[in-house]
Amino acid sequence: MIFKEGVKIAGARPEIVIAMMVADQVYRELTGNEVTITEVTGGKHGTGSLHYVGAAIDLRIWGLSKAMLTKIVLEIRERLGENFDVVLESDHIHVEFQPK
Structure with a gap:
């Protein structure tokens, strides 16, 4: 797993850390x-974004085909x-923890 330079991770919820690990495993396999990881708790997002409470991440998608991104x-x-x-x-791919 790589973090884009300057990415803030302080305050990330444990559930989103699990999401990071799962995303890394999927990327490695596929x-x-x-x-x-291009964003966790920092950056500018819409009002009410789950990034601000450590419950969302963004993943880089450079160089990946639409078919691969779908997979x-x-x-x-x-x-x-x-x-x-x-x-x-x-x-990017946006992943957020939002219990139903």
């Missing part, structure tokens, strides 16, 4: 590379279960 999202979603949302955005 792409042969480590995942890059990655589905696999992360399946492994984390219903208490997590995994969304492919235009420039």
Whole structure:
């Protein structure tokens, strides 16, 4: 697992740390590379974003095909279960812990 330079992780919830580990495992299995975490608790996000309470992460998607990104999202979603949302955005994968 790689963290983009300057990423703030202080205050990350234990559940989101588990999501980081799962994402890294999925990236390694499907792409042969480590995942890059581009945001955790820092950065600018929409009002009410779960990043601000340590319950969301963003994952780098550079150089991955749409088909591979779909596989990655589905696999992360399946492994984390219903208490997590995994969304492919235009420039990253967003993962958040949001119990139903």
